[in-house]
Amino acid sequence: MLRSKSLPISHTFKYRDRVSIISDILATVKNSRKGRRKTQIMQSANLNYTQTKKYLDYLLICGYLVFTEKETYLITNEGSRFLQLFYLQRIRMVR
Numbered sequence: 001m002l003r004s005k006s007l008p009i010s011h012t013f014k015y016r017d018r019v020s021i022i023s024d025i026l027a028t029v030k031n032s033r034k035g036r037r038k039t040q041i042m043q044s045a046n047l048n049y050t051q052t053k054k055y056l057d058y059l060l061i062c063g064y065l066v067f068t069e070k071e072t073y074l075i076t077n078e079g080s081r082f083l084q085l086f087y088l089q090r091i092r093m094v095r
Contacts, residue, residue, distance in 0.1 A: 021045065023086045025055055026064060026079050035072030 016024075028044040029036050036044070042052040056073065059065040064079030075083075 019086065021047070021051075021055060022059065022064075023083055025059065026075055026083045029065060029073050029075045030080060030083060035068055035070070035074040037072055041073065 024045040025041055028041050032040075038052060038056065041047075041056065042049060045052070045055075047055070056065065059079070060067060062078070063076055064082055065073045066076055067073055
């Protein structure tokens, strides 16, 4: 039995895994020259405050982000590399 292409909304949305959330945060920060504030990251990555704090703390510990004197987050070279590897892996999965 073939399924129709238009699925109900409840079937089209899936939960994101941790790696996808991390890549959303890193992509948000990377797309800004001056860095992003916590609220901007929270809104862009569609996270609540508690989740945002947890992930930002983790990314700081891993060295993927740095916190500046202007209270913004900037991506590091390691963070950019992680993001590139994530995109490459996602491309390989599509093939």
